[in-house]
Amino acid sequence: MNKAKKSGNQALKDIIMFLINSVKKNFITKIIFFALSLVLWFYINLQKDFETILNIPINIANIQKGKTLLNPIPSHVRMKIRSKGKALLMSDFNNEIFLEIDASGFADSVNVRLSTDQFVNTSNKDIDPVSIYQPVELIIQFDRLEIKKVPVVLNAEIDLKSGYLKTGKYTQQPESVLVSGPEAKVKNIKEIESVKIVKKDLDKDFSEKISLLLQDSASIKYSSKTVSVFQMIVRKGVTTFKTPVQILNKSDKINLIIDPVAIDINVTGPVNELHMISSGDFIVTADVSKLDKASNKIPLKIKSEIKLEWESEINEVKAIQY
Template identity: 20%
Template sequence: MGRDVIYKQYQKVQGIVRLWFDQLKQDKNLVVFLIFLVISTGFWFLNALRKEYTATLSYPVKFVDLPENKMLPEDFRGRIEVKVKAVGFVILRYQLSNAFLPLTFSVSEMQSLKTASGEEGVFTITSTEKNKIAGQLSQGMELIDISPDTLFVPLAEKGNARVPVKILADIGFQKQYLQAGEIMVQPDSVTISGPKSIVDTIRFIQTRKIDLQGLSDTVTTNVPLVIPPRVKSSVKKVTATIPVEPFTEINLKIPLRIYGLPDSLRIKTFPSSIQVSFRVGISKYGTIDESHFSAVIDASPVLRSDRPERLKVRLDKAPINIESLSFSPIFVEYLLEKKN
């Protein structure tokens, strides 16, 4: 319904415009008058632009040659106002242009200053820079005055650090596939710079989250870094490689190792070994055997008056490049005997 109302209003306005043009065509005197009015207004405007005017213009300021251990605060935006004399064409060109060059100041040529509040920086008296500023103005401008008379530039301590890249990922695989090792990142560390008070607190740079599901083959992707505010990084993206391969399930029999008994006692467990089950990538099949595992039992609880009926098994050693590791049994029965 709203569309119908808008369309009716559009037709109404269109009809009014057509009626006005029809009347304009019929009244030739009005047409001639409007043409001459436009021409005379144009001549008047061109004549006005040929005259000289005084105007105050605001220029951005660019600072160069900063010390290596210093930087400009993020929120610092230097500007100066210059009072100039120029013909209207030059002033109009400046005011209509959004691409005018900033005025450039060399920090190395400015004088050091520490304010009463403890803020460190450099300053210059703008009147002493009059010739330099005049040389950077648009051609045809005569410099009359500069404001402010003193230009203060605060400088912050700059910090640099090399920090590792941390991958944030949510990865899923098709059936019978798994991640075949650590995610490889290139580069694995980046150089960051910024205010020293911020850089000193950064321990790593994290990536945006990688969300990849249903993988059945190795994937390489570019991942943007999450750079903290006011900090710059040597790179914006890293390359992450997620190794993927089919897996096989392996079952091994691991003997139990017992500790915590005095030499006068011995113990037998039932069973005397456990069964471990795990998944491993095809590329690592055959490289893992019983020697890579260690299953132990702390038998010291049997020396208490309230000795337990069963003892708990603990897997003391296992490879890091396997998945879905489990073992059984978790508890074993035992028989305690005295040695002869």
């Protein structure tokens, strides 16, 4: 009895293993056949013609000399095209197909109906236009082309940190821009302003590239869209220069000396510019003809061509005759 039971269990195990091995072999075979079928189906369908709707660019060619568009037109048209599935799958067209409107015969405003006859294909693929969806008509307006130069105005609030000063030449590039476009719009542009910027407590050089506020940039072209500015910023310093006093208009018959014979001149400015100044940049004179006999004092006159802030606490000298 036990022997018969064991034989029955073994037979059941053999049947189960056979089924498992059969399923494995059939599954791999089915996967292979499915993959081959999918590739074959894909290849066959890629050879068929398909229709699809795309947004393609609109170009206007041969605009008359001295004319330009008054208002921009839509940049793209929604259009149905027909091509092989392979061509549609493997290309983004990248402006290789477009609608082109010949404006050589247009001098003024005109309504143009878009059609498949305006379709241009510069790709190496077989693509046929089917129909136009949107827009189906364009209003094209022309105006005289005007070109002029206008100044760039920087809109900036710049505050320096305490103890710092601007130094050197302020540079701005460009200082003006060329503006070109329809006369009706360009004639109203007097200047180009930058985007407003605010800088607080600056203690280092100011260098920025700032965007310009461009009016109607769809219709008007600008030679630059940004302005670059630079201003050197350095620490403020104070330097004292001891400068001798020159006596003017003294008669040879008069024995006279002055006190003091030299004065201190304090100059405040950027430290890098203070290094380039000397006492020789100041001329201090005492004109004896201006002598106040009551006080025996002569007013001082100080001349200098330096552009920095300077001062002296002494504005007169004592005249001593002997």
